[in-house]
Amino acid sequence: MPANRENLPGSAQDTIIVGAGIAGLACAQRLHDSGHPFIVISDDVGGRIRRSPDGGTNLGAYYVRSDYTHFNRYAQLGRRLDRLAIKRHSEAGGTYILRSPRLLLHAPQVVRFLRLLSDFRRRYNQFKTRTPVIGQAAAIRSDPKLSQLYRQRASEFVDEHRLGDLANQLLEPGIHGTAFTTLKETSALTMLLAALPIVVPTYEFTARLDLLVAGFEDRIIPDHVTAISSRRDGYIVHSQVHGQLLSRRVVIATPADSAARLLGLPSIKKPVDAHMFLVEGTLRHPFSQADVNLFPATDDTFAIATQANGAILVCSKLRDPDLNRYFSRWRVVAHHYWDPAFHITGDDLLECEQGPNLFLAGDHNIVGLEDAYLTGLHAASRVIESARNESDEHGRSLAPADG
Ligand SMILES: Cc1cc2nc3c(=O)[nH]c(=O)nc-3n(C[C@H](O)[C@H](O)[C@H](O)COP(=O)(O)OP(=O)(O)OC[C@H]3O[C@@H](n4cnc5c(N)ncnc54)[C@H](O)[C@@H]3O)c2cc1C
Numbered sequence: 001m002p003a004n005r006e007n008l009p010g011s012a013q014d015t016i017i018v019g020a021g022i023a024g025l026a027c028a029q030r031l032h033d034s035g036h037p038f039i040v041i042s043d044d045v046g047g048r049i050r051r052s053p054d055g056g057t058n059l060g061a062y063y064v065r066s067d068y069t070h071f072n073r074y075a076q077l078g079r080r081l082d083r084l085a086i087k088r089h090s091e092a093g094g095t096y097i098l099r100s101p102r103l104l105l106h107a108p109q110v111v112r113f114l115r116l117l118s119d120f121r122r123r124y125n126q127f128k129t130r131t132p133v134i135g136q137a138a139a140i141r142s143d144p145k146l147s148q149l150y151r152q153r154a155s156e157f158v159d160e161h162r163l164g165d166l167a168n169q170l171l172e173p174g175i176h177g178t179a180f181t182t183l184k185e186t187s188a189l190t191m192l193l194a195a196l197p198i199v200v201p202t203y204e205f206t207a208r209l210d211l212l213v214a215g216f217e218d219r220i221i222p223d224h225v226t227a228i229s230s231r232r233d234g235y236i237v238h239s240q241v242h243g244q245l246l247s248r249r250v251v252i253a254t255p256a257d258s259a260a261r262l263l264g265l266p267s268i269k270k271p272v273d274a275h276m277f278l279v280e281g282t283l284r285h286p287f288s289q290a291d292v293n294l295f296p297a298t299d300d301t302f303a304i305a306t307q308a309n310g311a312i313l314v315c316s317k318l319r320d321p322d323l324n325r326y327f328s329r330w331r332v333v334a335h336h337y338w339d340p341a342f343h344i345t346g347d348d349l350l351e352c353e354q355g356p357n358l359f360l361a362g363d364h365n366i367v368g369l370e371d372a373y374l375t376g377l378h379a380a381s382r383v384i385e386s387a388r389n390e391s392d393e394h395g396r397s398l399a400p401a402d403g
Contacts, residue, residue: 012246021047023361024253026376066201068370078204079308087290088173132377149189157188177294177303180272249357256343271340281330
């Protein structure tokens with residue numbers, strides 16, 4: 001996107017946002033609406049929202065739920081994902097859909113799980129309304145149950161609630177297919193989030209980032225930030241193209257690994273990586289019988305999704321997956337390697353505030369478009385609050401003394 005000359009760095013900035021993924025753009029939009037000065041510096045626009053070169057398919061974030069109340073304003077919804085057209089493949093070789101007769105054998109587990117999911121959904125919705133106000137980490141801490149789910153491993157949750165059969169047949173392929181990890185390695189909170197599409201309508205989508213950046217396109221500057229150093233009156237943002245940029249306030253809205261390098265964070269969650277392939281071809285039976293196939297943790301394939309437009313996405317651990325296993329004929333038309341895709345293993349909980357006038361936004365604690373967006377809103381409100389405090393202090397220091 002072109003940057004206006006007057007917005008190009010050279011003079012000291014009030015606020016620099018590093019990263020133009022959904023978190024950085026949400027922050028930028030809120031600052032723009034408030035009339036607060038800022039620039040965004042980023043390698044690209046959209047981050048992990050990425051379309052295939054033909055513009056037809058998401059190679060990064062794939063679905064949105066109807067409860068993405070903020071993000072969906074910038075999403076054109078596509079096909080609703082039919083829960084009965086999602087096949088989960090089990091380690092033993094069986095396939096399951098919701099309402100699979102074999103699941104009826106475990107009806108008490110299903111009922112127990114749906115109750116737990118419903119309680120989680122209620123808490124999670126309340127947590128989302130708190131996030132822009134008090135920040136994501138504080139919003140998690142303020143609900144003891146959510147806080148426990150954040151720290152508890154999904155496999156322990158499964159044992160505690162005697163959900164073993166359901167875990168094998170539904171939950172493990174669900175978490176592996178969508179979060180590229182296992183119940184042993186991820187939290188109960190991540191597992192419950194990944195299970196929300198069971199009860200919340202979920203859609204394919206096309207992001208409308210053009211709507212999101214409308215009015216501040218010219219403040220997004222393509223560049224790569226290599227370091228941040230602090231000064232008495234703010235920060236120096238070191239960038240590859242524009243050199244050293246001074247800014248009073250900085251928001252880091254990059255993925256966790258990049259944020260850890262820039263901020264010197266001692267510990268972040270562990271990453272997972274994934275190869276996304278856009279394939280033209282003909283799927284074999286039984287993979288052709290589902291819109292989405294989710295595979296168990298023992299498989300190198302995470303998921304295969306046939307889009308409404310007929311294009312097929314294969315998501316795999318491997319750079320060269322054996323596509324003959326799934327296709328009778330195939331041709332890879334696009335490939336993207338997400339390394340990392342996201343940071344999801346562990347219970348590190350990162351704060352928005354990383355220093356005086358230094359803020360962090362993004363999916364470091366909870367992965368997903370809506371939650372990342374909400375962290376951006378909170379970072380923006382912290383920026384505005386810090387500027388207001390400064391101007392109040394300045395006003396007080398200029399005010400004539402009483403008497
Ligand atoms: C394959 C895949 C599938 C997914 N599926 C879904 C899904 O179906 N639904 C869902 O809700 N979520 C999904 N997600 C997760 C979702 O995409 C992310 O949680 C969300 O996009 C994170 O947004 P962000 O702004 O925090 O980070 P990002 O989108 O990664 O944005 C970070 C930005 O920072 C920039 N940047 C990084 N380092 C620097 C630097 N040093 N200097 C300058 N710029 C820098 C990057 O270029 C990028 O623009 C998926 C992710 C992947 C990878």
